[in-house]
Amino acid sequence: MQRDGNQKELKLSGSDITKDRHNRVLKDKEEIVPSVEKEASSRKLKMETQNLNFYYGTAQALKNVNLPIRENHITALIGPSGCGKSTFIRTLNRMNDIIPGIRIEGKVLLDGIDIYREDIDLSALRRKVGMVFQKSNPFPKSIFENVAYGLRIGGVKNKNILEEVVEKALKDAALWEEVKDKLHTSSLDISGGQQQRVCIARALAIEPEVILMDEPASALDPISTGKIEELILDLKRDYTIVIVTHNMQQSARISDYTGFFLLGELVEFDQTSKIFTNPKDRRTEDYVTGRFG
Amino acid sequence: MSRSFSKIQGYTFSGLTLLASLVIVAMLGVIVWNIFINGYGTLSWGFFTRAPEQGMTAGGIFPAIFGTVALVILMTIAVVPLGVLTAVYLHEYAKPDSVIARLVRAAVGNLAGVPSIVFGLFGLGFFVHFVGGGIDKLFYPGEVAWGQPAIIWAALTLAVLTLPVVIVSTEEALRAVPNEYREASYALGGSKWLTIRKIVLPHSVPGILTGAILAVGRGAGEVAPIMFTGAAYFLPYLPSKLNDQFMELGYHIFVMSTQSPDVEKTKPILYGTVLVLLILTFILNLLAILIRSKIRTAQRRAR
Numbered sequence: 305m306q307r308d309g310n311q312k313e314l315k316l317s318g319s320d321i322t323k324d325r326h327n328r329v330l331k332d333k334e335e336i337v338p339s340v341e342k343e344a345s346s347r348k349l350k351m352e353t354q355n356l357n358f359y360y361g362t363a364q365a366l367k368n369v370n371l372p373i374r375e376n377h378i379t380a381l382i383g384p385s386g387c388g389k390s391t392f393i394r395t396l397n398r399m400n401d402i403i404p405g406i407r408i409e410g411k412v413l414l415d416g417i418d419i420y421r422e423d424i425d426l427s428a429l430r431r432k433v434g435m436v437f438q439k440s441n442p443f444p445k446s447i448f449e450n451v452a453y454g455l456r457i458g459g460v461k462n463k464n465i466l467e468e469v470v471e472k473a474l475k476d477a478a479l480w481e482e483v484k485d486k487l488h489t490s491s492l493d494i495s496g497g498q499q500q501r502v503c504i505a506r507a508l509a510i511e512p513e514v515i516l517m518d519e520p521a522s523a524l525d526p527i528s529t530g531k532i533e534e535l536i537l538d539l540k541r542d543y544t545i546v547i548v549t550h551n552m553q554q555s556a557r558i559s560d561y562t563g564f565f566l567l568g569e570l571v572e573f574d575q576t577s578k579i580f581t582n583p584k585d586r587r588t589e590d591y592v593t594g595r596f597g
Numbered sequence: 598m599s600r601s602f603s604k605i606q607g608y609t610f611s612g613l614t615l616l617a618s619l620v621i622v623a624m625l626g627v628i629v630w631n632i633f634i635n636g637y638g639t640l641s642w643g644f645f646t647r648a649p650e651q652g653m654t655a656g657g658i659f660p661a662i663f664g665t666v667a668l669v670i671l672m673t674i675a676v677v678p679l680g681v682l683t684a685v686y687l688h689e690y691a692k693p694d695s696v697i698a699r700l701v702r703a704a705v706g707n708l709a710g711v712p713s714i715v716f717g718l719f720g721l722g723f724f725v726h727f728v729g730g731g732i733d734k735l736f737y738p739g740e741v742a743w744g745q746p747a748i749i750w751a752a753l754t755l756a757v758l759t760l761p762v763v764i765v766s767t768e769e770a771l772r773a774v775p776n777e778y779r780e781a782s783y784a785l786g787g788s789k790w791l792t793i794r795k796i797v798l799p800h801s802v803p804g805i806l807t808g809a810i811l812a813v814g815r816g817a818g819e820v821a822p823i824m825f826t827g828a829a830y831f832l833p834y835l836p837s838k839l840n841d842q843f844m845e846l847g848y849h850i851f852v853m854s855t856q857s858p859d860v861e862k863t864k865p866i867l868y869g870t871v872l873v874l875l876i877l878t879f880i881l882n883l884l885a886i887l888i889r890s891k892i893r894t895a896q897r898r899a900r
């Protein structure tokens with residue numbers, strides 16, 4: 305009961321990514337989405353980049369990327385390493401902001417709102433658009449404290465709520481059965497695959513709407529990888545997922561849409577089946593058939 | 598022929614380096630041995646619990662131990678927050694090449710190289726006369742309450758002296774916090790401040806502790822900075838207020854070795870005091886080393 309109340313609170317603070325709430329968001333929605341029909345289509349498009357250019361200093365890492373991200377679908381990004389996949393996915397929750405000397409042009413829309421607008425509250429944005437990193441990076445704290453971290457810094461202190469949320473998140477991350485008896489051991493004392501699922505649980509605990517995953521299984525053995533892939537497919541029901549992978553089989557197995565990056569360009573974007581069976585661009589074909597990369 | 602000559606040169610040189618190293622070990626050995634042999638006999642329960650008697654030719658060193666501990670605690674309370682805040686600013690907030698950061702770094706570096714007697718004079722001029730005298734002028738007109746040598750001014754002077762140690766160790770600890778932890782915190786909606794408070798600082802505690810212990814070890818052995826700012830030759834009472842004077846081990850050694858009415862009678866006590874000071878600094882350094890190696894292994898385990 306109590307938990308519901310609190311979650312609503314969390315949701316509220318998470319659902320508005322602008323600083324001066326309601327007015328602005330509503331106004332924007334009205335401007336951008338005037339008709340019922342558009343409302344429906346924007347519901348399907350959870351995020352979208354428009355003419356996105358990205359620079360590290362003077363080096364351009366993304367070139368005019370236009371990529372739609374559909375709600376409750378899995379969008380995979382593939383391409384050889386160094387082609388800008390990580391850079392791209394990190395523009396979606398503004399993780400690149402930390403890096404000095406970067407410059408960005410174009411728009412990144414979340415529910416129709418440009419997340420690079422001046423008045424965006426970064427914390428709220430990142431609670432809405434969660435992230436799982438390539439190298440699993442649990443804090444050197446207990447499993448419980450790792451998963452509870454997002455709530456704690458969001459100001460949740462009630463122990464019952466924390467316990468419930470942690471349990472749910474660990475269940476959603478398909479890890480509960482394995483760790484329920486050792487929630488208070490260090491998260492560094494479990495296997496790599498389990499650590500990565502702790503990181504996923506940690507991201508799920510704050511109930512994001514979009515989850516970004518940058519090669520979440522690249523450092524794991526095949527069994528752990530299989531578990532993570534299964535998990536991602538499960539999560540699709542409740543979340544919109546963007547996943548970077550340099551493993552084409554993985555992309556083919558789990559994703560609904562696939563974007564192929566090459567040298568900072570989005571060469572081709574389509575339904576995954578089309579990308580793998582009937583690519584339009586020669587370079588995509590070469591890549592998915594393994595002729596390079 | 599020239600080849601065999603250069604071979605001989607090589608052997609000679611490597612022999613010299615070994616000799617130089619051995620000389621250092623031998624010197625340390627002689628010093629420690631000398632102090633131990635001469636001081637060991639003096640150590641007794643009474644030596645630790647009694648005050649100096651009969652013009653320092655009998656009795657113990659309790660007031661000096663008490664004063665040293667009090668001094669060092671006050672110094673730590675002053676230096677750790679200041680040092681940690683400075684290090685956090687330098688490492689977490691300032692851009693590495695910003696003017697302020699460069700200025701602070703240069704100041705810290707130069708501070709570390711200043712002879713300690715200069716700190717003593719600085720403490721006398723700044724803390725005792727300027728700050729203390731200022732307080733007197735404002736709140737105690739016509740009296741001398743704070744504008745005189747006192748334990749608080751000595752502690753603050755030592756804090757300035759040990760500031761670089763704390764800043765450098767803290768920065769080292771901050772640098773050792775993996776960036777992935779910071780990123781993970783940001784990705785969960787953590788602000789910079791929350792990330793520093795909940796992730797970065799807790800992870801740095803052992804390093805900060807090392808810095809504090811090194812500072813204490815350094816501060817506990819210094820005489821010059823406290824000589825004009827608060828240490829007393831002899832006091833019949835223990836310091837109980839911040840503006841009291843105090844006795845201190847290092848200064849007590851200095852006093853006994855230069856002012857004793859009977860050098861021969863004072864000698865065992867002198868050696869005993871030196872031994873106590875030596876053991877104290879040794880334990881502190883050992884503690885710092887242990888903590889540091891513990892962090893290292895913990896961090897290696899963290900990946």
Ligand SMILES: Nc1ncnc2c1ncn2[C@@H]1O[C@H](COP(=O)(O)OP(=O)(O)O)[C@@H](O)[C@H]1O
Nearest residue numbers: 360365383384385386387388389390391392403
């Ligand atoms: N922090 C950075 N600073 C400068 N250049 C970077 C940085 N991160 C990545 N790059 C460059 O940007 C390009 C794209 O990198 P990245 O997005 O990591 O590619 P991918 O994830 O596809 O392997 C590469 O050329 C890389 O060297």
Ligand SMILES: [Mg+2]
Nearest residue numbers: 389390391518
């Ligand atoms: Mg990458």
